[in-house]
Amino acid sequence: MKRNSIFTGVCFMLAIGMVGMFSSCASTAKKKDNFSLAQLIPLFTAENIPENGPGEDLDMGGFAFKPSDRPDAQDNTLPGGGLSRHSMLYIGEGCNRIFLVDQGKVVWKYDTGNGWELDDLWMLKNGDILFTRMAWAAKITPDKREVWRYDCKEGEEIHTIQPIGDDEAIMLINAFPARIWRFNHKTGETIWEKEIDFNVNSTHVQSRRMRFTKDNTLLLCYLGENKVVEYDTDWNVVRTFNVSKPWAAIRLQNGNTLITEESEKRTVEIDKNDSVVWSISLDELPEEYRLADCQSVCRLQNGNTILCSRGGGGRAQLVEVTRDKEVVWVLKDWKTLGPATSVQILDQVGYSENPGDLER
Secondary structure, three states: OOOOOOOOOOEEEOOOOEEEOOOOOOOOOOOOOOOEHHHHHHHHHOOOOOOOOOOOEOOOHHHOOOOOOOOOOEOOOOOOOHHHOOOEEEEEOOEEEEEEEEOOEEEEEEEEOOOOOOOOEEEOOOOOEEEEOEOEEEEEOOOOOEEEEEEOOOOOEEEEEEEEOOOEEEEEEEOOOEEEEEEEOOOOOEEEEEEEOOOOOOHHHOOOOEEEOOOOOEEEEEHHHOEEEEEOOOOOEEEEEOOOOEEEEEEOOOOOEEEEEOOOOEEEEEOOOOOEEEEEEHHHOOHHHOOOOOOOEEEOOOOOEEEEOOOHHHOOOEEEEOOOOOEEEEEOEOOOOOOOOEEEEOOOEOOOOOOOOOEO
């Protein structure tokens, strides 16, 4: 891969005659009324789907999925109906299995081998799944074929990836120097690269989530520097959010920004005037529902928010709350699933390829 701090490819915005630094060279998916990724689940449950794919690594060492036999490992009396509430893709640190959940059970899985850590994933409109594994990233098909892969060089880490348009994706590679890579995930071709300076002494604390927005800006979490920076297409700073240890930041359809603060164990929604218009701390949850920590977050189209956690100490893995902070779903099922660093709820209308369709 050729490293440089300028773009190696540009797309011309013919309508206004300007160069869009983040804009996609690929055609974007057209949003269809009422389309949701849940409609693709039959691709994963068809008769031809193998139990184990040719690229699936079943030797997961200490990261193998081991269903818990503790008496308190599963609680079906909690609000929301357990696994039956949402169809979802589900991953977490400390368990290197990707789970696809539908109608209250795991209907598909993919094992990714030993080592740290599953952090980010997306289902594409054809059913392929892009995901990160810290030491590598890949794209797999519903029939468990690995069709694209990037392996980190020594000292590199990957914690975030996002599809943009039909053929492209953007990925942050933690390193010295760190770099943002826009590429074609069908051909492996580099679209552009940009080096990023992090003022920390460890690649692991540089960043977690990065998200491209519907406004052609980029939200980048500076995990070890206690800020989220939003960049425009010329790499000018649009805004800086001063928050404590931000794990994830997403731009909501209402224009606000939803940020998880790992060290503060809270999620905050900040409007365009830098005012906090909504927040929830884990200590606001009833003790029996309380998550152990605060990593990624999803805003559902009904206005509810799903909080994701590694679920340490045998606590709940996911909690869904309303705008009024009423708890409507608590998932605690260590017999079936591992930790919940990140989920993609599949019953939401929209495409992963369209930034802003899905608020995650």
